[in-house]
Amino acid sequence: MKKPIAVAGNSGPKVRSDCEITLELTDDGGIIVDLVSKVKVLYGESIIRLASEMLKFFSIANARVKIIDSGALPFVISARLEWAVKQLIDTDLDYLPEFNEENRYSSVRDRFRFSRLYLPGNTPSLMINAGLHYADGIILDLEDSVAPEKKDESRILVRNALRQVNFCGAERMVRINQGERGLEDLDFILPHNVNLILIPKCENAWCVKRVEEEVAVIKDKLNLTNEVFLMPIVESASGIENSYEIARSSENVVAMAIGLEDYTADLGVNRTLEGKESLYARTRIIVAAKAAGIQPIDSVFSDVSDMEALHQYVLNSKALGFEGMGCIHPRQIPVIRQGFAPTETEIEKSKKIVIVFEAAQRKGLNVVAIGSKMIDPPVVKRAQRTIDLAIRLGMLSHNWIDEVPVEEK
Amino acid sequence: MVINAAGRSVPLEINGQPVIPFQGDGKYRPEGRKYAPPVPTSSDYPADGNKLAGSLEEALIRCGLRDGMTISTHHHLRDGDLISNIIFDIASKCGVKNLVWFPSASFPCNDPLIKYLDDGTINRIEGSMNGLLGQYVSEGRMKGTAVLRSHGGRVQAIQDGEVKIDIAVLAAPSADSFGNARGTGGSSACGVLGYAKADYMYAEKVIVVTDNLIDFPCFPMEIEGNYVDYVVVVDKLGIPEKIMSGTTQVTKSPDRLLIAELTASFLEKSGILKDGVTIQEGAGGTSLAIAMFIQEILKKNGWKSKFGFGGSTHHMVKMLEEGQMGYILDAQIFDPEAIRSVENNPGHVPYPVFNAYNYHSKGNLTTMMDVMILGATEVDLNFNGNVVTHSDGYLLHGIGGWQNCLHARNVILPLPLFRDRIPVIVDEVTTLCGPGELIDVIVTERGIAINPLRQDLIDKVKNSGLPIRTIKELREEAVKICGEPQKPQFEEDIVAAIKWVDGTVIDVVRKLKL
Numbered sequence: 001m002k003k004p005i006a007v008a009g010n011s012g013p014k015v016r017s018d019c020e021i022t023l024e025l026t027d028d029g030g031i032i033v034d035l036v037s038k039v040k041v042l043y044g045e046s047i048i049r050l051a052s053e054m055l056k057f058f059s060i061a062n063a064r065v066k067i068i069d070s071g072a073l074p075f076v077i078s079a080r081l082e083w084a085v086k087q088l089i090d091t092d093l094d095y096l097p098e099f100n101e102e103n104r105y106s107s108v109r110d111r112f113r114f115s116r117l118y119l120p121g122n123t124p125s126l127m128i129n130a131g132l133h134y135a136d137g138i139i140l141d142l143e144d145s146v147a148p149e150k151k152d153e154s155r156i157l158v159r160n161a162l163r164q165v166n167f168c169g170a171e172r173m174v175r176i177n178q179g180e181r182g183l184e185d186l187d188f189i190l191p192h193n194v195n196l197i198l199i200p201k202c203e204n205a206w207c208v209k210r211v212e213e214e215v216a217v218i219k220d221k222l223n224l225t226n227e228v229f230l231m232p233i234v235e236s237a238s239g240i241e242n243s244y245e246i247a248r249s250s251e252n253v254v255a256m257a258i259g260l261e262d263y264t265a266d267l268g269v270n271r272t273l274e275g276k277e278s279l280y281a282r283t284r285i286i287v288a289a290k291a292a293g294i295q296p297i298d299s300v301f302s303d304v305s306d307m308e309a310l311h312q313y314v315l316n317s318k319a320l321g322f323e324g325m326g327c328i329h330p331r332q333i334p335v336i337r338q339g340f341a342p343t344e345t346e347i348e349k350s351k352k353i354v355i356v357f358e359a360a361q362r363k364g365l366n367v368v369a370i371g372s373k374m375i376d377p378p379v380v381k382r383a384q385r386t387i388d389l390a391i392r393l394g395m396l397s398h399n400w401i402d403e404v405p406v407e408e409k
Numbered sequence: 410m411v412i413n414a415a416g417r418s419v420p421l422e423i424n425g426q427p428v429i430p431f432q433g434d435g436k437y438r439p440e441g442r443k444y445a446p447p448v449p450t451s452s453d454y455p456a457d458g459n460k461l462a463g464s465l466e467e468a469l470i471r472c473g474l475r476d477g478m479t480i481s482t483h484h485h486l487r488d489g490d491l492i493s494n495i496i497f498d499i500a501s502k503c504g505v506k507n508l509v510w511f512p513s514a515s516f517p518c519n520d521p522l523i524k525y526l527d528d529g530t531i532n533r534i535e536g537s538m539n540g541l542l543g544q545y546v547s548e549g550r551m552k553g554t555a556v557l558r559s560h561g562g563r564v565q566a567i568q569d570g571e572v573k574i575d576i577a578v579l580a581a582p583s584a585d586s587f588g589n590a591r592g593t594g595g596s597s598a599c600g601v602l603g604y605a606k607a608d609y610m611y612a613e614k615v616i617v618v619t620d621n622l623i624d625f626p627c628f629p630m631e632i633e634g635n636y637v638d639y640v641v642v643v644d645k646l647g648i649p650e651k652i653m654s655g656t657t658q659v660t661k662s663p664d665r666l667l668i669a670e671l672t673a674s675f676l677e678k679s680g681i682l683k684d685g686v687t688i689q690e691g692a693g694g695t696s697l698a699i700a701m702f703i704q705e706i707l708k709k710n711g712w713k714s715k716f717g718f719g720g721s722t723h724h725m726v727k728m729l730e731e732g733q734m735g736y737i738l739d740a741q742i743f744d745p746e747a748i749r750s751v752e753n754n755p756g757h758v759p760y761p762v763f764n765a766y767n768y769h770s771k772g773n774l775t776t777m778m779d780v781m782i783l784g785a786t787e788v789d790l791n792f793n794g795n796v797v798t799h800s801d802g803y804l805l806h807g808i809g810g811w812q813n814c815l816h817a818r819n820v821i822l823p824l825p826l827f828r829d830r831i832p833v834i835v836d837e838v839t840t841l842c843g844p845g846e847l848i849d850v851i852v853t854e855r856g857i858a859i860n861p862l863r864q865d866l867i868d869k870v871k872n873s874g875l876p877i878r879t880i881k882e883l884r885e886e887a888v889k890i891c892g893e894p895q896k897p898q899f900e901e902d903i904v905a906a907i908k909w910v911d912g913t914v915i916d917v918v919r920k921l922k923l
Contacts, residue, residue, distance in 0.1 A: 129664045
C-alpha cells in the first residue's frame, strides 16, 4: 500500500460539475460510501452504485469513500475515484467509461483552424458544453491551465472527456505538457481518438520529433490507425529562430502556432495591444509556416470582455497572414471566425480580378488593368486564394464563374 | 381527493375552506359578486386628516389585532424589508396566535419568521415560499397548508373574497399623514407600489408605514389615503442596497449567452419580432442578454416595441430612452436607473398588477402581449411547466407573475437543458404550475423545441437553420448526458396547494419523505 488515504477532485462553493473524493482503504467492513450531494435525491443511488462497481473493478473489497459532489457527471466521478484508487494501489487497470460513438471522427490535414478553444484539463464544468460553440478545434489542455499538483488527475479526466463528451465535430486536440511528462501524457490520450496534439514551448525540430516517435510507438503497440496531427507552439526567442526547422520537422505537422505571453516574457518586454514587440516573431512564424506548406496560427487574445479590440486584432492577424488563432472564451469564436473569413467586398473584388484576367488571357495577354491597378499573376493568385476560401466556407458556390452573365466576362 | 382536469390528485378542502379543482384553462366561471370590506364613515376619522399612530404596535392594536387574522404585506422592499418581520414580533409579544401571513412574495430576510411558525404565532403563509421557508414547508413543519398563488391569482383571491385581509400593513417610501403614499423619495425608495392596490382597496384595515413623512399631498399617490386607517412613521423602512436588486449584469456564462442568442434569433426568424411588438422579459442575467439581442434586432430594422411591461430594469429604460420601446408599464422596479426613469419620464407609467394580471376582470394585459420570456425549474414532455419545486421535491420558489404571463401570444422559456446534472426537461413535472397548452417554445443550448400545438411557428422556422428538435429528443439528450434521475419520495400529507389564475387548485405539493 502506498499511503492510507487519498484525495482527488475539487469541492467548494464555486465548484460545479465536479466532486471531491476521499478514499481510505480499510481491513474489513466492506465498501462504505458517504455521499454529500445536491443531486443526492436524483442520482444518489447511481453515484453509490458507480463507486461500488469501480472499487470492485480495482479489486478493493474494504474501503471508506467520501464523495462531496457538486453535480459531477459520471465520467467526472469515475475519473476522480480512479485517481484516488491509483494513489493507494499499484494497478495497470484503467476504468474506461463507454466510448461515445459520436466522437469517432477523423480530421484532415488542411481543415480550417480559425478558432481553437482552450479548455483547462482539470475543469469539467467548462468541457461539458464546449462543443456547442462550434470552434474549429477544442483543446483539452494538460499544460499551463492545470496546477502542478493536479497534473496527474487531469490526465484521467481528459481521457474520460475524450471518450464521453461530444465536441460536436470540432477537431479533438490535446495540449500535452513539455518534455518527459508530455510524452507520458500521450499514453493517456492517444487511444481515445485524438485528432491533433499541441506541443508547447517548442524550441527546435527535436521537440516535435520525440513526440512524433512516441506517437508512432503507441499507435503501433495499440494498433491505432487514425491520423494524429501535430501543432507545435513556438513560445521563445530560440524557438522563433528555429521556426522553419520546426515547421518542417514532421509530415504530421499541419500547423504552427505562436505563444505570445511566453514569448514576450522571454524577451523581457510587455505584450501590448498593438503588438509591435512581437511583429518580427509573428511574421517570421508566418513565413516559416507558409514556406513549409502548413498553417500559421496566432496566439490567444487575453481580454475576453473586449470584443471590439479582439475584432481589430483578428483583422490585423489575418492581414499579416495568420490562418487562425486560439480562444480562451467561447464568445471569442464567432468574432474570430468572422474575422478570418473573407469579406463580401474582398470576394467581389477577387471575382472581378479572376474574370478580367481570364478574359485577358483568352486574348493572349498576361497583364491587364482594372482602372489604374495592374493585374498580374501574383494578384490573381491572391484573388484565387480568397475565392477558394469563400467556396470552402460556403460563401460562394463552386461554379460561381458559370453563374456570371456572359457580358460581364 | 379528486383528479382535476390536469390529471392531478387534489383535495376539495384546504385549511378548512372548500376549494375548486382545476377544470381546464378558461373553463371555471365564478358567479356572484366581488368581495367588499365594510363601509366606513369619514366622520370616524380625524377631520384634519392626520391619521398618525404612535407606533406600528399601537396601530396594530387599534386595528384589533387578534388570533387567526390574515395580515397582508407587499414585497416592494424585497430582501431589504425591515417591516414584515416586525409585525410578527409585535404579534408574538402580544400573545396573538394562528395568524395567516399573506405577502405578495417572501425573501430570505423573512427566514426569521420560522420561529413564529414554530411557536404558533403564525399558522401558515399564503404566498411565495423561498429558500428556508420553502424547505420548512416541504419538510411538513408548517401547521397550516401553504397556498401558492400567482401575482394575478393573489389579487383575484382578494377581489373574490377567497382571502379576506384583516389588516394590510403597507410599507411606503413616501407618505403623508392622511395615508396617500408612493414608491419614490426618501431613503427607502422602491420606485412603484404596483402590488399594493388590491390590498388597500379590500382589506378591513390598512396601515401605511413610512420613513419619509411628507406634507399633504403626497403625490402622485399610488396608495390613496381615503382607504387608509393609520399612518406609522418608523426610522428605517428598509435596507436600500437590498431593496434594489442592484444593477443586474448581463450574464457572462457562454452557455447562457448562447441560449439568449438562440432565443432572440428564434423571435426574429419566426417573425414574432416586428414593429409594434409587445414584450415582457425578466430581470435576470439571461433575460437581460436576450433583451440586449432583441434591442439590436429592433434597432437594425428601425422597429419599436409598443410597450413593455415591467418589473423594469436599466435595460428597459435604455430601450425607452433610445427609442426602441414606446412605454414602460411598470408594477415593480429593480434598479435605481429605473427609479430615475419613472420619476422623470412620462412614458414610464406605474401600472398596478391588479390592473394587469387579474383573471377575474374585464380583460387582461397579458393576452395583449406578443412575447413573454419566462423561466421554469422543470418542463415536461407535454410542455407542462413547474416553477415552485425543484426536481428533488423541495418547494423553493414562488409563482410570481409566471402563470398570468402564460396567456400571452407567444410564451418562450429559455432554459438550460440541465443544471448541475439535473435535467430541466422531465417526463412529468414534479409540480404542475402551468398547463402545457399555454407554453409554446423551449429554447435550450442544445436545441429549440416548439409545442406541436403551434404548427404556425413550426412552419415559420422550418428553413431558418435554427436547431429545431422535438422535446422528446431534448429530453433524451439530457438523459444521455446526465443519466436517468430517480424520483423524489413523498408522504401523503399535503403541504402546499398551487392555485391556477382563476382560483382553482391545479396541483398540490406533498411532504418529502426524509
